[in-house]
Amino acid sequence: MLTFSANSSAATLPADTDRKIRLKKFEHFVVTQMARDNIPGLSIGYLQDKLMWTRGYGYADLENKIPATARSSYxxxxxxxxxxxxxxxxxxxxxxxxxxxxxxxxxxxxxxxxxxxxxxxxxxxxxxxxxxxxxxxxxxxxxxxxxxxxxxxxxxxxxxxxxxxxxxxxxxxxxxxxxxxxxxxxxxxxxxxxxxxxxxxxxxxxxxxxxxxxxxxRVRGYQLQNQLQGQQIKHAxxxxxxxxxxxxxxxxxxxxxxxxxxxxxxxxxxxxxxxxxxxxxxxxxxxxxxxxxxxxxxxxxxxxxxxxxxxxxxxxxxxxxxxxxxxxxxxxxxxxxxxDTSIFAEQLFEAVTGETWDMPLYIHDAQKRVYYDAMKAVFNEGNAYFERKQAAYLDELNESKILGEAFSLFNQHLKSAALKNDAKQAQLFMSEAQHPAGGLQLRKVGSYMAKKLHDAHPQLSTYSNRGAIAFFHDYIALYKKDSSIATAFRFDEAFEQQVGQLNAAWKKTSHIKLLKQDFDMQKYIPVAGARRVASEAGLVKALATLHQKMKHAYEGAIVAPDYLADLKVLSQDLIRSGNAGHALKIGQLAQEIYPSSDGAHALAGALEISAGDKDKGVAALKTAVSLNPQGEASAVGLNNAAYRLRGTSGPEAGLKILQAAIELYPDEANLYDSQGEFYAALAMNQEALIAYQKVLDIRPGDQNAKTAIQKMQAMSKLTSGINYQH
CATH class of the missing domain: 3.40.710.10 (DD-peptidase/beta-lactamase superfamily)
Structure with a gap:
């Protein structure tokens, strides 16, 4: 693991004390995340009005230990x-x-x-x-x-x-x-x-x-190469x-x-x-x-x-x-x-503004999830449009009839989805309604709501921390007091009740914040190669505390924060440090806390397979697919998971995931292409050639597979009796 230095520009820190504190925490995050991702050097900053804050971390040149600065050229x-x-x-x-x-x-x-x-x-x-x-x-x-x-x-x-x-x-x-x-x-x-x-x-x-x-x-550029013992930094x-x-x-x-x-x-x-x-x-x-x-x-x-x-x-x-x-x-x-450098930008945004970048929620009940997804889509499209234009979408047109039709369509589809217990119908409407071909209905409804809330209380930015549920709840409360908001621009009673239930439930759980340090086990996870006897007891205790906190927070909750992304990072940290057994427990915790999340079952499935229980792992992946066929247990999702595991534990670990993925998706050429690459990294050329041949069986014109076969045959001059196509 690399060690890092930090180099400041001459820019002055903001006078705001809270922002200073948040920026200090952000700097700790950068160093931790760079070590996690093996990033040699990084520069970052923000400019707001006339205030510029910039920093450089790590090294622009590893060999000569030249620090990265705000003026490093990338x-x-x-x-x-x-x-x-x-x-x-x-x-x-x-x-x-x-x-x-x-x-x-x-x-x-x-x-x-x-x-x-x-x-x-x-x-x-x-x-x-x-x-x-x-x-x-x-x-x-x-x-x-x-x-x-x-x-x-x-x-x-x-x-x-x-x-x-x-x-x-x-x-x-x-x-x-x-x-x-x-x-x-x-x-x-x-x-x-x-x-x-x-x-x-x-x-x-x-x-x-x-x-x-x-x-x-000018900085030196680097890449991570996958070796048998994991990833190593090399020149690009x-x-x-x-x-x-x-x-x-x-x-x-x-x-x-x-x-x-x-x-x-x-x-x-x-x-x-x-x-x-x-x-x-x-x-x-x-x-x-x-x-x-x-x-x-x-x-x-x-x-x-x-x-x-x-x-x-x-x-x-x-x-x-x-x-x-x-x-x-x-x-x-x-x-x-x-x-992925976006994570650094997202964390800096939170430090600068004090706002939450995103607010993923977990809702177990499928019908309530449909309602919330609809609310989130309207909030995203409408509030963003109003923030940009400082006006509702239909203000210039003054088309109250068209706006009323947008509210009516929203009510109809949500009501129909509830009566028929058909989430797909509502999801299809919400998907289409964000486009011009679908009438931009989400923009019409959401931007009108944002305008009315802004006119009443001009603090729309607070909804970034309060979320879509509060956005809808406050709008409903507003029109119940304000008779000037026409009936046509309101929601039906059943939807209002759902919003009320979600808002009441969210008030109970939103204050139970699991902090970053709850997931940050770095003080218990030593650098690679160090003795970990002294930290084992602390790690076990910290993980037990996390399990207890999450179980308490989610017990009987209708809606609660979704910390699956943090659990994934924690599991990866544990795997990197040789704590695969503890990582598996994190996957099992995710399943327990988020039983209707495809991502939780996909995480658990991958960890079970890595631990050697293929049957249990594949069963978890099948559950994930049943919840969301296009989600994290899809062919693309599992292929990405294999590459992540290859980066932390080497190609053998990634191959286990690929083999399970091929069992689920036997006709997916890209999985065989990845399998061939992983086998080649292990110098298992015969197996790699078979995998690449399978790619050509499915996708005869695939240039990557053809090139890989030609290179391997030229290098090894293998003659296995297989009739390779060129």
């Missing part, structure tokens, strides 16, 4: 995309680019496709442009590429769909936008960005990445990212990332109309939102309006979150590839 990866989008919209403002023009107007050398490809579609990943077709080649370029050479990589790929019909996240589409910038401006992409985006915002450290340039503060593979120039070919520090987010929030780069395009999700031509705007992810965060973008590529992992109405931007960058 590859931005896909955080480049919102910068490219901002430049495009700037050119739209100046009349040099038309959003609905075909791309060939600005990039004449790009081949015509069966359908027109427009600039707007490229901005929203709706142009039908494919992603990597041959990742083994396209993600590993070593040579420096010009714009023309970068476009040539994919210019002859077929479209995967008619533009406008399907969202497909792709860096190639954003490379094409970089070429549009060059064609429209007459400047190179890097020169245009420096002159018109980066310099105006004071982003003096942001530049195109070039492996041969001398770049102040050398990749020249010039082929991803306008999609992920830049380098910067968190200070500049914060300046960029703040510049977007304040409209300093483009017009109000352009800002709307960055803040509003695009939709397919059939009216389904993609939750991606012109360059940003637009998912609401617990009823808050937010835009964000992450970035992952060799050497780096980055995240940029922005909360425009709060004038708050959070940026994080790590010099380890493929690590």
């Amino acid at each position: 590859r931005l990866a896909s955080v480049t995309k919102p910068m490219t989008a901002a430049a495009i919209l700037q050119l739209v403002d100046s009349g040099k680019v038309s959003l609905d023009a075909e791309v060939q107007i600005y990039v004449p050398y790009f081949p015509k496709k069966p359908y027109p490809v427009t600039v707007r579609q490229l901005l929203g990943h709706l142009a039908g442009i494919n992603a990597y077709v041959n990742p083994q080649l396209e993600q590993h370029f070593k040579d420096h590429k010009s714009t023309r050479e970068s476009i040539a990589v994919f210019e002859n790929f077929d479209l995967i769909a008619e533009p406008g019909t399907r969202f497909r996240y792709t860096s190639y589409g954003y490379n094409l936008l970089g070429a549009v910038i060059e064609g429209a401006s007459g400047m190179s992409y890097g020169d245009y960005m420096t002159k018109n985006v980066w310099s105006p915002l004071g982003m003096t450290a942001t530049r195109m990445d070039d492996p041969y340039d001398i770049i102040p503060g 593979e050398f990749i020249d990212v010039s082929s991803r120039f306008s999609a992920g070919g830049t380098r910067s520090n968190v200070i500049d990332m914060l300046k960029f987010g703040d510049g977007i929030n304040r409209g300093r780069i483009a017009s109000a109309e352009a800002q709307d395009l960055m803040f509003e999700s695009m939709a397919t031509n059939k009216g389904r939102l993609t939750n991606y705007s012109a360059g940003w992810l637009t998912n609401p965060v617990n009823g808050r309006f937010s835009i964000s973008h992450d970035g992952v590529q060799p050497e780096t992992s980055t995240y940029l979150f922005s909360f425009p109405e709060r004038h708050l931007t959070i940026a994080v960058a790590a010099n380890l590839q493929r690590v």
